[in-house]
Amino acid sequence: MTLQRPIRHSASSKRALGVQAILEWAFRVEKAQLELPVRRDVDGGGFGFGMEYVLIQRARLGCKVDGGQHKMGSYTHADAEVVAATLAGMPDRLGGKRMAIYVAEIARGGMTPDWLPGAVPRCVPVETKRNQHGERSTTIVVGVERVLHRGRWRSVEVLACPVTWRPHPEQIASARRGYEDWWQALDWVRDGLKAGGMLREVDVTGAMPKVRPWGVGL
Structure with a gap:
């Protein structure tokens, strides 16, 4: 999948992308970096840092021309920074920092977790x-x-x-549990981006990868 940098549009002409495409754009195209600050105690029910961390990041980025943040002679789009900041708030119940890093690396590689398609013991x-x-x-x-x-x-x-x-049945089951965990993490990020409403040039659609691509009709 080839992703281009979003350009500035009016609010009515935002670019509509699913969460997987947004993550790939943020980490693969815009080279966003995942910053994982020390978490305060949360009950795991909200969006990680209560979204205040993302708001701080947005405020810090708000004065940049064209929404860019300069890093080593280049810039990262402000929307990509919001995506990274949102992902950084992954709650422990969904894997916390480890899952956030995993999701970012999967997106950076433009991949989908290997659920061992077609594998039969x-x-x-x-x-x-x-x-x-x-x-x-x-x-x-x-x-x-x-x-x-x-x-x-x-x-x-x-x-x-x-x-x-x-492959051993447990190996297949483990790979597919890993895919489902990744899917749940993406679902959480999608909801977080929608709830935050801080993306200026991208609209988050409801598009998601298949829940269980190994299942008939799913």
């Missing part, structure tokens, strides 16, 4: 060996049995092939 040998006859499963001795062979008793090793599931 398969029962496979734990180990294989290859020789001149081809590839064979590695076996281990699991016991010894006495068998009667041509009138004589002999000890015969009982062999078994250790197997495992690849």
